[in-house]
Amino acid sequence: MAAANKTASPVAPFLRATPSDTAAPFLRAEPIKAAGAFFIDTHCHLDAAEFDADRDAVYARAVDAGVAIQIVPAISRDNFAAVAATCERYPGSLPAWGMHPMFIDVHRPEHLADLRAQIEHQRPVAIGEIGLDLFVKNLDAATQEFFYIEQLKIAKEYDLPVLLHCRKANDEILKQLRKIKVRGGIAHAFNGSPQQANEFIKLGFKLGFGGAFTWPRANNLRRLAVNLPLEAIVLETDSPDIPPVWIGRGRNAPGELPLIAQELATLRSVSIETIAETTTQTAKALFGLD
Numbered sequence: 306m307a308a309a310n311k312t313a314s315p316v317a318p319f320l321r322a323t324p325s326d327t328a329a330p331f332l333r334a335e336p337i338k339a340a341g342a343f344f345i346d347t348h349c350h351l352d353a354a355e356f357d358a359d360r361d362a363v364y365a366r367a368v369d370a371g372v373a374i375q376i377v378p379a380i381s382r383d384n385f386a387a388v389a390a391t392c393e394r395y396p397g398s399l400p401a402w403g404m405h406p407m408f409i410d411v412h413r414p415e416h417l418a419d420l421r422a423q424i425e426h427q428r429p430v431a432i433g434e435i436g437l438d439l440f441v442k443n444l445d446a447a448t449q450e451f452f453y454i455e456q457l458k459i460a461k462e463y464d465l466p467v468l469l470h471c472r473k474a475n476d477e478i479l480k481q482l483r484k485i486k487v488r489g490g491i492a493h494a495f496n497g498s499p500q501q502a503n504e505f506i507k508l509g510f511k512l513g514f515g516g517a518f519t520w521p522r523a524n525n526l527r528r529l530a531v532n533l534p535l536e537a538i539v540l541e542t543d544s545p546d547i548p549p550v551w552i553g554r555g556r557n558a559p560g561e562l563p564l565i566a567q568e569l570a571t572l573r574s575v576s577i578e579t580i581a582e583t584t585t586q587t588a589k590a591l592f593g594l595d
C-alpha cells in the first residue's frame with residue numbers, strides 16, 4: 306500500500322531518512338514493490354564501516370522495499386570475517402570471496418591459499434570482488450594482473466562466477482576472460498562501449514547497472530541501459546558507493562534498488578515488474594539460486 310493512504314500510520318520506513326542520507330525529500334518516491342517479484346542487489350558492501358551505526362535499519366529498509374537478496378563481495382583476506390558475520394546476521398545476504406584490485410597493497414600471494422580455504426569453509430555465490438583498476442593512480446598494474454589472473458583460475462577450479470571490478474580496463478579484463486574460461490559473472494558498474502558490452506555478453510557475462518546511469522549527464526550509460534538486451538542486465542547499488550542522482554553525494558544503500566529499477570523501467574518504457582522479474586531471474590540463474 307502507498308504510505309500516503311495510511312494516514313494513521315507512522316512514516317513508512319522507506320521514507321524515513323537515514324542520518325547521512327542527503328536526498329531531497331521531494332525526489333523520494335513511495336515504496337515500489339513489484340507484485341510477485343523481488344529484487345536482487347548483485348553488489349552491496351553491507352559490511353562497510355559506513356553502515357556500522359545503522360546497519361540493521363539499512364537492511365530492514367532494503368527488505369521492506371523488496372530487496373530480498375544482497376550479494377556482499379569481500380575486498381581482501383582480512384575482510385572475509387566481516388563479510389561472513391554480515392551474511393550470517395542478515396538473511397538473504399550472500400557472500401562472495403575475493404581480493405579487490407584497489408587494495409593490492411594489502412594482498413599477499415599466500416592470501417590466495419586463504420581464499421581457497423575460505424571457499425572450502427563456506428561456499429560463496431561468486432568470486433569477487435576481483436579485477437583491474439587502471440583509473441586510480443599508483444596501483445601497480447602487474448600486481449593487479451597477478452591477483453586477477455590467479456583468482457580467475459580459482460573461480461574456474463571451483464566452477465564459480467566472478468564479480469568484476471573493471472575501471473578503464475575492459476579490454477585487459479576481457480583478454481584474460483578469453484584465456485581463462487570461467488562460468489561467467491558480472492561486469493560490475495559496467496561502463497564501456499557497446500562493442501565491449503557485447504564481448505562480455507558473448508563470454509557469458511551480465512552487465513551491472515546501478516546509481517551511475519540515473520545521472521542525467523551519464524549519456525553513455527543511459528544509452529547502454531536502453532539498448533542492451535534486458536536479459537544482459539543485472540541491478541546493483543555498490544552501496545555505500547555510486548549513489549543515484551536523488552542521493553547526490555550521500556551514502557548509497559540497498560533500499561535504493563527499486564528506485565534504480567524504476568529509472569531503468571522508465572528509460573526502457575517497460576513496467577517495473579518486467580525489470581524486477583527479468584533482472585531477478587538473470588541474477589538467480591547466474592548465482593545458482595533457482
Ligand SMILES: [Zn+2]
Pocket residue numbers: 348350378434543
Ligand atoms: Zn564493490
